[in-house]
Each structure stands twice: as C-alpha cells, then as structure tokens.
Amino acid sequence: MDLTDSSTENQRHAIVDLTDSDLKANQPTVVSAMGSQHATLANDGNKSFLGEFEKANLPEIFKGSWANAEKIISSQGIGKAPGISNARVVVSTSSAEFHRVSLDNKGCPTKCDCTRFKELRLCAHVLAVAYQEVCLEHVITSYQPNMSSILTPSGKAGKKPNQSVRKRRATSSDDKRDVSQFSDPLDDGNLSVLSPLEKWNVVFVKDTKMRKCYGCGGSVRQNITFEPPSPWNIVLTRREYRVYTPRGKNSLQVSTVKENVYYHPRKKCVLEKNTSVSGNSIAISQDIESKLDDLHRALLRKEFGINI
Ligand SMILES: [Zn+2]
Numbered sequence: 001m002d003l004t005d006s007s008t009e010n011q012r013h014a015i016v017d018l019t020d021s022d023l024k025a026n027q028p029t030v031v032s033a034m035g036s037q038h039a040t041l042a043n044d045g046n047k048s049f050l051g052e053f054e055k056a057n058l059p060e061i062f063k064g065s066w067a068n069a070e071k072i073i074s075s076q077g078i079g080k081a082p083g084i085s086n087a088r089v090v091v092s093t094s095s096a097e098f099h100r101v102s103l104d105n106k107g108c109p110t111k112c113d114c115t116r117f118k119e120l121r122l123c124a125h126v127l128a129v130a131y132q133e134v135c136l137e138h139v140i141t142s143y144q145p146n147m148s149s150i151l152t153p154s155g156k157a158g159k160k161p162n163q164s165v166r167k168r169r170a171t172s173s174d175d176k177r178d179v180s181q182f183s184d185p186l187d188d189g190n191l192s193v194l195s196p197l198e199k200w201n202v203v204f205v206k207d208t209k210m211r212k213c214y215g216c217g218g219s220v221r222q223n224i225t226f227e228p229p230s231p232w233n234i235v236l237t238r239r240e241y242r243v244y245t246p247r248g249k250n251s252l253q254v255s256t257v258k259e260n261v262y263y264h265p266r267k268k269c270v271l272e273k274n275t276s277v278s279g280n281s282i283a284i285s286q287d288i289e290s291k292l293d294d295l296h297r298a299l300l301r302k303e304f305g306i307n308i
C-alpha cells in the first residue's frame with residue numbers, strides 16, 4: 001500500500017470510527033513532519049531508497065524519520081567524520097547542524113547524538129547511515145525502544161477540546177518528564193477498589209480492530225492488518241462512556257451506551273480521560289500473561305507498578 005492509499009483509507013475510516021475524530025487535527029503534524037518528501041514518496045515515479053515504511057514494521061512514530069532519511073540519502077547528506085573511521089556526519093533535516101552517528105566494528109550505525117535518538121533509540125540519521133552501510137535490515141530488526149522514554153503521542157499537537165475536560169491531578173505541563181515520577185506510592189492510596197468490569201484489560205492489538213489510542217489520540221497502527229512491534233502490540237481496554245466531537249460539529253457528545261475504548265499501555269494515556277489508574281485497576285488474564293514478553297513486563301512495571 002502506498003501513502004496515497006493509506007491516507008484515503010484513513011479518511012474513509014474516520015467516517016465510521018469516531019475515535020478518529022481528531023484526524024484532522026493530526027494532519028498538520030504529519031504533513032510537516034513528512035515535509036515535501038511526502039509528495040515525493042506518494043509519487044511512484046520517484047525513486048524510494050528505503051522502500052515502504054509500512055513493511056519495516058516500525059512504530060508509526062518513525063514515519064517522519066523514515067521520510068527524512070529518504071531526504072538525507074537523496075541529497076547525499078552523509079559524510080565521513082574527519083579522522084574518525086567509526087562515525088559518520090549526517091546533515092540535519094531540521095537545522096543547519098550536523099549529527100554524528102557512531103558505527104560498530106562492522107560499520108553498522110549504533111548511536112546518534114540527536115535528541116530524537118536519545119528519546120526513541122532510532123532517528124532519521126541512523127536510518128540513512130544504515131541504508132548507506134547496507135545494514136538497514138539489521139538496524140530495523142534489532143530496534144529496541146527506550147523504556148525510560150515512552151512514545152510521544154502523535155496527537156499532541158492538535159488537542160481535541162474534550163481532552164482538557166478531565167485533567168490529572170499533577171498538572172505539570174512538561175510532557176517530557178521522566179515517567180518514573182508516576183510511580184508515586186501515594187497515588188494508589190486515593191483509589192477506590194474497582195469492580196472487575198471497571199478494570200482495564202490488557203489485550204493484544206491483533207485481537208482487536210482498534211487503531212487509535214482513545215487517551216492521547218495517537219495512532220497505534222495504521223491499518224488493522226499491521227501489528228506493531230512489542231511492547232506496543234498490547235493495549236488497555238474497557239467499556240466507557242465515550243466523549244467525542246461528532247464530525248462537522250464543535251460540541252462534545254457523550255455516547256449513550258458504554259463502548260470499548262483502547263489506550264496505549266501508558267499511564268499518561270489513560271489519565272487523559274480518567275482521573276486515576278494504578279496497577280490495581282488493570283486486569284491481565286492468565287492467557288494474556290503467558291504471552292507477554294520482557295518488554296511488555298518492563299513497560300507494565302514502569303507505567304503501573306505491576307510485577308508479573
Ligand atoms: Zn539522529
């Protein structure tokens with residue numbers, strides 16, 4: 001599927017799925033992140049070095065990096081670092097700076113000095129160098145997300161009006177704070193005990209038809225055939241009265257019956273729509289638990305203090 005198709009699909013989907021009601025708000029972010037490369041990629045007449053982003057099986061958040069890496073490669077923006085054999089200098093697509101990408105002894109990129117790499121353990125510069133050094137596949141398959149810095153919600157730039165309806169108690173506006181501060185033990189003291197029906201259940205994305213996080217509005221997967229890599233292939237779900245803005249209207253609406261809503265497995269996402277959440281309010285069936293890997297466990301521990 002090329003990018004033209006996918007955006008059409010998104011729009012079509014938005015008509016039937018109200019969780020996509022912030023799609024419009026998201027679009028400027030996507031377009032600016034993709035820059036003019038978006039148009040280039042959508043045009044089959046132009047050469048694509050990296051191939052289709054969707055086939056790389058990377059989290060959606062790297063879509064912009066993927067496009068930027070294309071840009072770097074096509075503009076031959078990679079050079080040798082003077083006097084250093086195990087590094088490359090790469091042009092920045094956002095400023096006049098250069099970034100330094102370190103290579104391992106096989107010449108494969110391992111690290112970049114940019115902030116995106118620090119946050120996410122992957123960036124356009126590493127992707128571009130990986131392509132040039134013929135180890136792109138290795139870099140993609142060995143990609144491990146940085147547990148201390150969870151994905152930035154893609155819906156952040158375009159907040160829906162209803163996202164400010166319920167504010168979490170800690171009202172710091174600093175989105176980049178360390179998630180470890182969420183494991184404040186006092187937090188759990190304020191929680192009433194939830195009945196089983198009120199708990200958020202951990203489910204695998206592939207067992208659902210969900211695509212977007214109800215909390216942050218960010219994408220979990222682009223289409224329902226795509227399975228995000230661990231740990232982002234699990235989500236939290238429960239039935240809630242859903243607050244949304246109907247298409248073409250500015251007013252908020254509350255669903256008349258409880259509907260399944262889905263959240264990234266992040267405290268911050270659940271708190272976008274709820275006043276509190278803790279490990280006690282999350283249910284993991286034995287079946288699901290047996291399928292969780294180390295990344296899932298580390299994430300659930302970090303976010304909700306669940307020890308499994
Ligand atoms: Zn970088």
Ligand SMILES: [Zn+2]
Nearest residue numbers: 213216264269
């Ligand atoms: Zn989310």
